[in-house]
Amino acid sequence: MDDLIKKSLNKLFFTNILLILLPLFSIPLYTKRIELNPEDTNSRLSITFILGQDSDKKNPFYSTAESYFRSNKKEKTEIVITHFSSLAEVQEYLIQHAPANNLPWGLVNLVSHGNQCQGLRVKITANGSRASAQNIRKGIAEGLLNEMPKHVLDENSLVVLHACGLGKDTELTEAVKMAFSGKFFKPIVQSSPYFEYYVTSKNKESEIARFEADYWYIYYKMGYRPEDRVIEQQLKNKYKGESLDWHTALQKTAAYKAGDVFHYTYDVPVKWVIRYPHVDSVPTPKSQRECEDWVRKNPQIMTDLKDINIPPGKFNWWFRKIYVKNDDGSKSPALWVKGYCTFFCVLKLRPPA
Numbered sequence: 001m002d003d004l005i006k007k008s009l010n011k012l013f014f015t016n017i018l019l020i021l022l023p024l025f026s027i028p029l030y031t032k033r034i035e036l037n038p039e040d041t042n043s044r045l046s047i048t049f050i051l052g053q054d055s056d057k058k059n060p061f062y063s064t065a066e067s068y069f070r071s072n073k074k075e076k077t078e079i080v081i082t083h084f085s086s087l088a089e090v091q092e093y094l095i096q097h098a099p100a101n102n103l104p105w106g107l108v109n110l111v112s113h114g115n116q117c118q119g120l121r122v123k124i125t126a127n128g129s130r131a132s133a134q135n136i137r138k139g140i141a142e143g144l145l146n147e148m149p150k151h152v153l154d155e156n157s158l159v160v161l162h163a164c165g166l167g168k169d170t171e172l173t174e175a176v177k178m179a180f181s182g183k184f185f186k187p188i189v190q191s192s193p194y195f196e197y198y199v200t201s202k203n204k205e206s207e208i209a210r211f212e213a214d215y216w217y218i219y220y221k222m223g224y225r226p227e228d229r230v231i232e233q234q235l236k237n238k239y240k241g242e243s244l245d246w247h248t249a250l251q252k253t254a255a256y257k258a259g260d261v262f263h264y265t266y267d268v269p270v271k272w273v274i275r276y277p278h279v280d281s282v283p284t285p286k287s288q289r290e291c292e293d294w295v296r297k298n299p300q301i302m303t304d305l306k307d308i309n310i311p312p313g314k315f316n317w318w319f320r321k322i323y324v325k326n327d328d329g330s331k332s333p334a335l336w337v338k339g340y341c342t343f344f345c346v347l348k349l350r351p352p353a
Contacts, residue, residue: 044106045099046077049090051112051122064198065111065162068208075210077109086123087131087139087179091146094153104154108180108187114163119172121163136175148182157187165215167193195347199256211258213347216242222267222316222340231344249346258351265344270308270315272301272337273324279333282321291317301337315339 048069113121124139177189194212201207252262
C-alpha cells in the first residue's frame with residue numbers, strides 16, 4: 001500500500017472493513033524472545049491477547065490465532081487471554097496481574113483484525129472508538145489509557161501488533177508505543193510490513209504454520225469487479241517489473257507453501273456526515289452518476305480523496321438524509337455520505353521466518 005494512502009486513511013471516519021480472507025492473516029511476526037539480561041532471559045513472562053471473536057466460521061481468524069499461540073513450539077506464550085476487546089482492558093489486566101516474579105512482562109502479543117489502511121480494529125475502551133493512531137493519542141490525552149508502571153512494562157518489554165501489514169504504519173506503531181509507555185521508559189513495539197498467513201496442516205489440524213507474504217494490489221468500485229483478464233492486465237501494467245504468475249494468482253484463494261500465489265479482496269469504506277442549516281437544503285442525489293458528480297463538487301470530500309490517492313470513480317456511493325445530535329442536545333439535518341472501494345490483493349508466500 002502506498003504510504004500516502006496509509007497515512008491519510010487514518011484521518012477519515014471508517015466503519016467496519018470487510019476483510020474476506022483476513023481471518024487467515026495474523027501477525028505472529030516476531031518469533032524470537034526479546035534480548036534481556038542473562039539473569040532474567042528465562043524468567044520474564046509472555047502473554048497473548050486475542051482481541052476479538054470470529055463472526056464467520058469460514059474465517060476462523062481469532063480461534064486459529066489462539067491455537068497458534070497456545071501450541072506453536074517457538075511462539076507460544078505462557079498466558080493467552082481471549083475475552084477482551086479494547087486496549088484499556090489490556091492495560092488493566094497487565095497492571096492488575098503483574099508477574100509475581102517481580103520482573104516486567106517480557107512479550108505482549110496484541111492480536112486483532114486490522115491493516116495498514118485503518119489500523120487496529122480493537123477499540124480504545126470497550127464501548128469506545130476504534131484504535132487508530134489519532135484515536136489512541138486522543139485516548140491518552142483524555143485519560144482513557146493509563147501510564148504504565150515500570151514494574152509492569154519497561155524498556156526491554158516487547159509489544160507486538162498482530163494485524164496485516166501494520167509495519168508500514170509508523171504513525172500507529174508510535175501511538176501504541178505511547179499508550180504502553182511509562183513516565184521514564186518506552187517499550188519496544190513491533191509489527192510486520194508483510195501480510196501474515198496461517199496454514200493449517202491437511203494431515204493434522206493442530207499443526208499450524210506461519211508465513212509472511214509479499215503483496216500487490218489494484219482497486220475498483222465495490223460491486224463492479226472487472227473480468228479476470230482485465231484485472232490481470234491492470235496488475236501487469238501497474239507492476240511491470242514483477243515476474244509474477246498473475247493468472248495463477250487470480251485462480252487461487254488459498255496457499256500452502258512458500259512461493260504459492262493467491263488473491264483476496266477487502267472493501268475500504270469512507271464516510272462523511274455533513275450538517276446543513278435546514279432540511280430543505282440537504283441535497284438528494286439519486287443515481288450513482290449524480291452522487292459521484294456531487295462528490296466531485298464537494299471540496300472537503302475531494303481533498304480527503306486526493307489525500308488517499310483514490311479517485312471518486314473508484315467508490316460505490318450511498319447518500320442518506322439523517323439528523324445528528326449537537327452538543328447542546330438539539331438536532332441538525334445532515335447528509336450521510338458513504339463510499340466503498342474494493343482492494344484486490346495478490347499475495348505470494350515468503351519462506352518461513
